[in-house]
Amino acid sequence: MQKRVNLYITFILLRILINVTCENSPSVIIVGAGPSGIAAATKLYENGITNFTILEAENRIGGRIYSTKFEDEIVELGAELCHGMKDNIVYKLANVYNILQPIEESKMNFCYSSQENVDETFFYELFDLFNDVYDYGFNNVNDTISVGEYLTNRCNEAITINYKNDKQKLKQATEFLDFYITFLTLYSSPFSLFDLSLPLYYQKCEGSYIIIWKHGGYKMILDILMKRYPDPKKQLPIEEKILLNKEVNKIAWKKTSNNSKNIFIETSDGFVFAADYLIFTPSLGVLKNTHRNLFVPHLPENKVNAINKLGFGAVSKIFIHFPERWWPTTDSVNFQFVWSQEDKELMMREFPFGPSKSERTWLLNVLSLESMHEKSNIVTAWCGGEFVPEIEKLTDHLVIDGLMYILNKFLGDKYNITRPYAILRNNWYENPHFRGTYSYESVESRKEGTSQESVLAEPLKTSDGQDVVLFAGEATNPIHYSTVHGAIETGFREAQRIIDTRQ
Ligand SMILES: Cc1cc2nc3c(=O)[nH]c(=O)nc-3n(C[C@H](O)[C@H](O)[C@H](O)COP(=O)(O)OP(=O)(O)OC[C@H]3O[C@@H](n4cnc5c(N)ncnc54)[C@H](O)[C@@H]3O)c2cc1C
Structure with missing residues (x-):
């Protein structure tokens, strides 16, 4: 040697x-x-x-x-938020110039693909319930177990205990859990929550966790x-x-x-x-x-x-610019997409384009749509989960078709949705100089x-x-x-x- x-x-x-x-x-x-x-x-x-x-x-x-201009606004293709204040070097260096601004997380608007029979407050109830289960596990479980395994077991137990006498709630809670487990991949970027360790060495910096640049x-x-x-x-x-x-x-x-x-x-x-x-x-x-x-x-x-x-995984942020705002313009939008079992099955037939595996398609990894701020015509589609590497390979045209399918499915009854005319994204996983977005502690x-x-x-x-x-x-x-x-x-x-x- x-x-x-x-x-x-x-x-x-x-x-x-x-x-x-x-x-x-x-x-x-x-x-x-x-x-x-x-x-x-x-x-x-x-x-x-x-x-x-x-x-x-x-x-x-x-x-x-990677802060760059898109349609006259600065968008963040990479890091966006300063997470925390105490013992945070970014906060310490930048806050003296008064250029940081802590903001409230905008209220999530859970949308259900089957637009009838939906009680939206029920999804908030479930979100709080699952967050409590997660927080409990995070603070008390020291065994080496994945977040996916822990949440599937404990949340399913909680679902059975709480909703066993209500067939419809039981079904929707199970569907919401499927959404929740993919939704959480956005925070740590694993392709599967079954690879992410529940106990972590990570230490949060105290103070607001959502701080933007003015x-x-x-x-x-x-x-x-x-x-x-x-x-x-x-x-x-x-x-x-x-x-x-x-x-x-x-x-x-x-x-x-x-x-x-x-x-x-x-x-x-x-x-x-x-x-x-x-x-x-x-x-x-x-x-x-x-x-x-x-x-x-x-x-x-x-x-x-x-x-x-x-672990090193990837999430995908897709910026899309609409010619006009078709969503309620008084507030920032934060639509979260929860699929019913029937619509998941239908989706395979209605939109059979792009990657799919075991009856799941890439559209299930498009989790939410958030506006940049209340005056912006730009919204960000957040994607997390197993299909992210393949979503990066799709053409812009197909990505927009997929997003339009989702938007019409979830919001078509309420709004007159126009097709976006510009799209911007960065392929972090494909790029050999990154190969993903950020690291995590795996099981x-x-x-x-x-x-x-x-x-x-x-x-x-x-x-x-x-x-x-x-x-x-x-x-x-x-x-x-x-x-x-x-x-x-x-x-x-x-x-x-x-x-x-x-x-
Ligand atoms: C989409 C996304 C969202 C994020 N959101 C946040 C957030 O909100 N808040 C937050 O705190 N963090 C966030 N992060 C994470 C944060 O951006 C990273 O943790 C941080 O930028 C990592 O910095 P680094 O210097 O370690 O690595 P990098 O920023 O990756 O820098 C390494 C450099 O090495 C270069 N390089 C690679 N290979 C070679 C080579 N062979 N030869 C020469 N040069 C090479 C790369 O081009 C790169 O410029 C986000 C990241 C992404 C991608």
Whole structure:
């Protein structure tokens, strides 16, 4: 093995002579210009380590923060909300400029596909009941069990106890449970709730959990980190150290340190960089897909185990712009779609297009439609569950046809629904630089008995104990994984590791 590594490094060294003549050999390479990579860069810079380069595979910075314009409004293709206030680095950094705004969750409007025989208040009753069951389990159950298994058992028990004497309620409660179990995938992004662990190491930051950006969108946090906001004249020279469209496809590192560069990084366009330290920030999804070919030598077994066992799923946000608002315009809309058993069966015949499996079609993964705000003509369709990867592959035309089928089924009697004329979405799962949306604790990772995020965060060391290949990114945060604040904390953490070794 060692022979192979040496051979590879010799090969790389030869190519560096060719390629790096016009490159400054940086002492730190940061892979990825998402929030963790930018946070690491700013911390290094502010502590006097200025000899670094950020290699970013995409043609933009921000990673899973992706605020962009759609029909004259800012939409968030990625992160949208700051979750919590206390001990939340995003809140701490941004709140001083008065650009954050906690908001109330808009009232859910549960819609039933079979528009007759529906008592909407019953769905609220069920929502509260199932939330209570979930909260109880979350706070009291320590056994390794999936959220899906726990909820199916306990909610079905509760349904039987409460509604056994009312045939119609019994049926609708079972249908609502099917909705609820897919609906919850939106929060943690697993393709199935049967993969998500009920007990978690995750710690919520106290305070409002729904905080939006008053202007500029989530990308404001990158400007704040780089000191471009509030005063652009004071910005740190971080962006000039970012190389876009530089996809790293090989990371070779030497275990035996001999005071020269320890790490060689190759990009898919043939450049090779050498560095003393590397901070790796791409997503767990990228690691799952590439670690075997990316690292020379291979990553240690415990890290590979953590990569395999931790969960990384995807949700899909589809922004659609309607020429005119056909929904009640006084309020924001928040329609949630609950299917009756008969309509699920009918759907297979009425709309047989797109992916389906065991009598379930992708339309069941379109869970809700929410307006951006009360004055907007843009609404977001939220999709979660097993079909998300396949929904990403559908044409815009088919997605709109599917949404129109759903809207007419649920709301056609009440409103004169017009066809949207523009659609915007980002395929997070398809994109090889993300491979999904955010990480979660799976049942399998929980069975390991210790935080697998912490294992993922462990640096690779040289034989004399120097930390040289460092891991940041949301999935390496043991208590705030899956969030932007969690990602930023890990960038700071790994930059600090380098700063500490230099003192
Ligand atoms: C749809 C969606 C909604 C979300 N909603 C919220 C929310 O409301 N609130 C919240 O707190 N969080 C939310 N998140 C999660 C949050 O966006 C992420 O946790 C956070 O952005 C992760 O930051 P990161 O730096 O760890 O990784 P990333 O943002 O993924 O950054 C890693 C960077 O590495 C780059 N990269 C990948 N592979 C390579 C390679 N081979 N070579 C070079 N560069 C590479 C990527 O292009 C990327 O820019 C959401 C995410 C998504 C996708």
